[in-house]
Amino acid sequence: MIAIVAPGQGSQTPGMFSPWLELPGARETVAAMSDLSGLDLERLGTTADADEIKDTAVTQPLVVSLALLAFEAIAPSGDLVVAGHSVGEIAAAAMAGVIPKDEAVRLAAVRGRAMADACALEETSMAAVLGGDEQEVLRALDALGLDPANRNGAGQIVAAGPLQAITALRENPPAKARVMPLSVAGAFHTRFMQPAQDRVAEQRATLQGSAPAYTLLSNADGTAVGDGGEFLDRLVTQVTSPVRWDLCMSTMLDLGVDAIVELPPAGALSGLARRAMKGVQNVAVKTPDDLDGVRDLLA
Numbered sequence: 001m002i003a004i005v006a007p008g009q010g011s012q013t014p015g016m017f018s019p020w021l022e023l024p025g026a027r028e029t030v031a032a033m034s035d036l037s038g039l040d041l042e043r044l045g046t047t048a049d050a051d052e053i054k055d056t057a058v059t060q061p062l063v064v065s066l067a068l069l070a071f072e073a074i075a076p077s078g079d080l081v082v083a084g085h086s087v088g089e090i091a092a093a094a095m096a097g098v099i100p101k102d103e104a105v106r107l108a109a110v111r112g113r114a115m116a117d118a119c120a121l122e123e124t125s126m127a128a129v130l131g132g133d134e135q136e137v138l139r140a141l142d143a144l145g146l147d148p149a150n151r152n153g154a155g156q157i158v159a160a161g162p163l164q165a166i167t168a169l170r171e172n173p174p175a176k177a178r179v180m181p182l183s184v185a186g187a188f189h190t191r192f193m194q195p196a197q198d199r200v201a202e203q204r205a206t207l208q209g210s211a212p213a214y215t216l217l218s219n220a221d222g223t224a225v226g227d228g229g230e231f232l233d234r235l236v237t238q239v240t241s242p243v244r245w246d247l248c249m250s251t252m253l254d255l256g257v258d259a260i261v262e263l264p265p266a267g268a269l270s271g272l273a274r275r276a277m278k279g280v281q282n283v284a285v286k287t288p289d290d291l292d293g294v295r296d297l298l299a
Helices: 018-022 026-037 041-046 056-074 088-095 101-119 134-143 163-171 191-204 228-240 245-254 268-276 288-298
Strands: 002-006 080-084 124-131 147-153 156-162 177-181 259-262 281-284
Touching (some): 002 056, 002 088, 018 041, 018 056, 018 288, 026 041, 026 056, 026 101, 041 056, 056 088, 056 101, 080 088, 080 245, 088 101, 088 228, 101 191, 101 228, 124 163, 134 147, 134 156, 147 245, 147 268, 163 177, 191 228, 245 268, 259 268, 259 288, 268 281, 281 288
Antiparallel strands (some): 124 156
16 A cells, blocks of 8 residues: 655745656646746746745645646556645645646645735744653643644644744753744644635635545544545645644554655655654655656556
8 A cells, every 4th residue: 555645835945846847748737837826836946045935825836736746747546545744735635636736726826825814914933843742742832822733743743823932932842852943934723824714715615526536634633534525624624723644644554554655845744754654665756766666666
């Protein structure tokens, strides 16, 4: 059993589109995605610097578009598990056939703009808490009024909330834990994103969800969702709810996944899998040079 996973915001790197544009038809595909997103994705994915592509309104459609470009190049078939982390769930929905690729790019652009606008309303941030006792970490966050926005497994919990509380957490971390600030615009996957969730709900109302062609896991609780409409509803509530990637990985193990393929811009989810999914083959797809190995694995 093989799982194909799509990364989320924070995985982007300058120039990440460049090698992929050499694939047949890729420039035309990216041009169409640019029209759908209202952004020049080719320029942003090739020559834009790190500061420009960390803008939430840019990052989200950029990351989703690249994951879908690579997925099309792989052209997998057979019995697969599919999942995405945070905005990567939109890519996963398209990969599983719940919504068309075009609608996924459009939805990612709406989500990115909406979340960027929500971030501007109040000064919030996020920080990764690495190590420590899980329950102690959760109690420390609660005491500071912070939310565990991402529970990523492998000893990593991402705290989110008011900037002042994030600063206090950094100054007084839980026992045996390190706190690493994240370069993000605000507190994603928390109550602070409610205005963004409302706008994503409006876009979701225009979509009809088809039944997934593959086993499609949800960030909400790690379970497989067999109803396309329900999965789209979960994409809406995900904007203000924690990402339970730890539970997604646990479900993959329960399903007998013995290889996990991370689509570009790959690295973050592969790193988590190496630590939390021992014995599972791990492939990070970073350039088209990695595609033959993935196709061999799928075959």
